[in-house]
Amino acid sequence: MxxxxxxxxxxxxxxxxxxxPETELQYGSPYELIVSVVLSAQCTDKRVNQITPELFRQFPTPAHLAAATADDIFPLIRSVSYPNNKAKHLAGLGRLLVEEFNSEVPSNLEDLQRLPGVGRKTANVVMSVIYNQPAMxxxxxxxxxxxxxxxxxxxxxxxxxxxxxxxxxxxxxxxxxxxxxxxxxxxxxxxxxxxxxxxxxxxxxxxxxARQIAPLLENLPSLPSAPELPPQA
CATH class of the missing domain: 1.10.1670.10 (Helix-hairpin-Helix base-excision DNA repair enzymes (C-terminal))
Structure with missing residues (x-):
């Protein structure tokens, strides 16, 4: 084909x-989405959705996150993968959003990738989900x-x-x-x-x-036909 x-x-x-289709991450703003996507690296969306309600209750805006330290954030995200690194990333992300982007999540690849913990994949998720840009x-x-x-x-x-x-x-x-x-x-x-x-x-x-499954099915022995029943009297 x-x-x-x-x-x-x-x-x-x-x-x-x-x-x-929609993302399975639960979020209410671009800020919440980018935090959730950073947390989701090598972690399930289900686990992220379990911890973010309390995280966003304590740090509802980039300014709140910017004022926090990694030690403040860590207890709330300790159940995700690599919580130490992600706590540091989120603290730095909050500060950069406030200091350089007026607490707004940027909409272009270059600026997004300047944020701690945000690589090309995370940046593309934000551009696609929030800004409906053709990012894969x-x-x-x-x-x-x-x-x-x-x-x-x-x-x-x-x-x-x-x-x-x-x-x-x-x-x-x-x-x-x-x-x-x-x-x-x-x-x-x-x-x-x-x-x-x-x-x-x-x-x-x-x-x-076509390569792995279909040939196996073709080589299966055919089942014997069911015997015909005698005609009803």
Whole structure:
């Protein structure tokens, strides 16, 4: 199957069956989203959503966060991955938002990446979710699913390479949605260890399925036919 056709069928399926995907992070403002995304690095959205209500109760604005130290923040985020580093990042993020951005979350890649704890992936999430810009954030789910489906080439061995190949084929207005489609498909269907191919609606376009699963099914011995019952008297 040609790559353009694979993309077309991928987009057709999701625009039909899941037209308005949303992030699973719970937030009420751009400030809350960027904090949540920083916390979500190598951590589940479910865990982040469990701790952020109290975090935002104590630090409801960038100014409150800017006035805090890493030691103030750490007890509230200790259950996420790498809490020491993230506490330092959040304290620095709050200060930079206040000092250089008038407590507003910037809307461009360069300024976002100046914030502590914010790399290209986090910046793209903010640009996509908050500002609806055509930014493709490539996390582990997007990286895995795009390779398995065959949306990107084997040569795309870095998140940036995957991002560039994806945005080349996805219409600009659908890039923010496609980011969520790939994440959610990877989170619930195309999981890392044992993908749920039996319930996946995309097996007809999936390169992994064609290469790894379909040949096994073809080689299964056929079941014997049920014996015919004698005609009723």
């Amino acid at each position: 040609r790559k353009a056709e694979r993309f077309q069928r991928f987009l057709e399926y999701f625009t039909t069956h899941f037209p308005e 954030a490539v996390d582990t789910h997007v990286f895995r699913v795009s390779h398995r489906l065959g949306l990107v080439s084997k040569a795309a061995k870095t998140p940036l390479a995957v991002e560039k190949e994806l945005v080349r084929y996805i219409p600009t207005e659908l890039i923010p949605k496609a980011h969520h489609w790939l994440i959610l498909h990877g989170r619930y269907i195309c999981v890392a260890r044992t993908p749920k191919c039996a319930v996946c609606p995309l097996t007809s376009i999936c390169a992994y399925y």
